[in-house]
Amino acid sequence: MINKETIGYSFGMIKLNGNTYQYSAEIFFEMFDDRLKLMIIWYLSNGSMRFKELSKYLQPITNKTLSAKLKQLEELHLIEREVFAEVPPRVEYTLSPHGQQLKPVIDEVIAWSQHYAKTFGQTINEE
Amino acid sequence: MINKETIGYSFGMIKLNGNTYQYSAEIFFEMFDDRLKLMIIWYLSNGSMRFKELSKYLQPITNKTLSAKLKQLEELHLIEREVFAEVPPRVEYTLSPHGQQLKPVIDEVIAWSQHYAKTFGQTINEE
DNA sequence: CTGTATCCAACTCGATACTG
DNA sequence: CAGTATCGAGTTGGATACAG
Numbered sequence: 001m002i003n004k005e006t007i008g009y010s011f012g013m014i015k016l017n018g019n020t021y022q023y024s025a026e027i028f029f030e031m032f033d034d035r036l037k038l039m040i041i042w043y044l045s046n047g048s049m050r051f052k053e054l055s056k057y058l059q060p061i062t063n064k065t066l067s068a069k070l071k072q073l074e075e076l077h078l079i080e081r082e083v084f085a086e087v088p089p090r091v092e093y094t095l096s097p098h099g100q101q102l103k104p105v106i107d108e109v110i111a112w113s114q115h116y117a118k119t120f121g122q123t124i125n126e127e
Numbered sequence: 128m129i130n131k132e133t134i135g136y137s138f139g140m141i142k143l144n145g146n147t148y149q150y151s152a153e154i155f156f157e158m159f160d161d162r163l164k165l166m167i168i169w170y171l172s173n174g175s176m177r178f179k180e181l182s183k184y185l186q187p188i189t190n191k192t193l194s195a196k197l198k199q200l201e202e203l204h205l206i207e208r209e210v211f212a213e214v215p216p217r218v219e220y221t222l223s224p225h226g227q228q229l230k231p232v233i234d235e236v237i238a239w240s241q242h243y244a245k246t247f248g249q250t251i252n253e254e
Numbered sequence: 255c256t257g258t259a260t261c262c263a264a265c266t267c268g269a270t271a272c273t274g
Numbered sequence: 275c276a277g278t279a280t281c282g283a284g285t286t287g288g289a290t291a292c293a294g
Binding site: 002003006007008011012013014015016017021023024025026027028029033034035038039042043045046047057077098101102104105106107108109110111112113114115116117119120121122123124125 | 150161246
Binding site: 050051052055063064066067083086087088089090091 | 275276277278279280
């Protein structure tokens with residue numbers, strides 16, 4: 001039997017964008033059920049980035065996919081899009097307040113990964 | 128430009144299971160690039176569960192898919208599988224030490240989701 | 255109960271080409 | 275530079291049936 005306290009207390013049902021959730025964490029799991037959105041949050045947790053810059057780090061990603069993911073994240077209120085009236089065009093993506101609140105999640109992901117890498121991975125030093 | 132300190136310091140390349148990663152966090156993102164594995168960790172973070180119990184919570188999941196995901200998590204050293212010599216058979220799945228170290232990640236996921244739900248969701252109380 | 259085997263629908267995402 | 279359009283390969287994961 002699930003212990004409601006440990007798994008994230010359920011005080012009823014949550015309605016969000018037409019969907020119903022019993023536990024709020026399910027919102028996160030559905031939101032980040034793909035390969036890319038949380039990675040983009042991770043990159044942006046470092047500061048704002050341009051479209052092309054993100055594209056470079058996420059290679060091999062296509063413009064279509066990146067564009068779609070950024071739009072989804074904006075609709076989820078996790079990032080903000082700023083267009084500069086320049087030639088060539090410049091668009092910067094930044095974490096919204098709610099996106100920035102994902103920083104503790106990202107930090108724990110980094111900490112866990114470093115520990116996991118130390119146990120099971122092999123490190124190749126640079127010089 | 129990515130700030131290596133903030134994004135999880137890169138001290139070289141990491142080799143793991145034949146793959147090469149620049150940042151350890153990439154291990155996590157590749158590991159949990161599907162819809163189910165982190166959800167299973169979330170359920171098991173509450174204590175061990177049997178196959179059928181997990182299946183019930185993850186509906187609509189098929190035996191094939193659940194079986195495959197549990198095997199993958201075991202190969203990643205995140206869960207442990209214990210078979211009891213009973214009739215009918217009983218198999219219990221439990222977080223391994225490395226799986227338990229994901230608890231802080233899960234906790235932050237729960238905290239963030241609750242806050243997000245409070246902002247954008249609508250709560251329907253039980254009674 | 256705890257799986258495995260087959261089949262297949264849906265979705266994600268990349269390749270390529272093109273636009274303002 | 276920052277997208278959009280079209281196409282298609284690959285993967286995930288469900289439906290169904292069956293086994294130990």
